Amino acid sequence: MRKYIGLVLVILLFTSCAKEETLIPDLPVNFSAPLTDPRLSRLSTAGGAVTLTGYGVAGIIIYRRADNAYVAYDRCSTVNPEQKNAVVVDDPNLTATDQVSGAKYSMYDGSPVKAPAKTSLKQYGVTIAGNTLQVTN
Numbered sequence: 001m002r003k004y005i006g007l008v009l010v011i012l013l014f015t016s017c018a019k020e021e022t023l024i025p026d027l028p029v030n031f032s033a034p035l036t037d038p039r040l041s042r043l044s045t046a047g048g049a050v051t052l053t054g055y056g057v058a059g060i061i062i063y064r065r066a067d068n069a070y071v072a073y074d075r076c077s078t079v080n081p082e083q084k085n086a087v088v089v090d091d092p093n094l095t096a097t098d099q100v101s102g103a104k105y106s107m108y109d110g111s112p113v114k115a116p117a118k119t120s121l122k123q124y125g126v127t128i129a130g131n132t133l134q135v136t137n
Contacts, residue, residue: 059086077098
């Protein structure tokens, strides 16, 4: 009997420690525009965010952090990602909300800040070359 209890405990340990994976599909993302592009005007100051459709699973968010670094995320919520619910940037631009589940994510690093979110938003690479911003994966 003790063998069975030990086996059950080992199985529970391994299943409860399994790494949660983001189930957001890998779609090619290649957005490039000059920083003077009117679509990016809100990125002129720290804390600015823009959303763009037609990229990734549910569009992308580009955010300019307080340290003047740029980050980009897929708008697809990690809660029920098969539904492809696009998160909406809140006012002020500190968080983004999945309006279906109520989950919230930090714009600073994409991490979940309100349940039921457990996994960060999918992040894309951002590079600045001269006056051009590029988002890729």
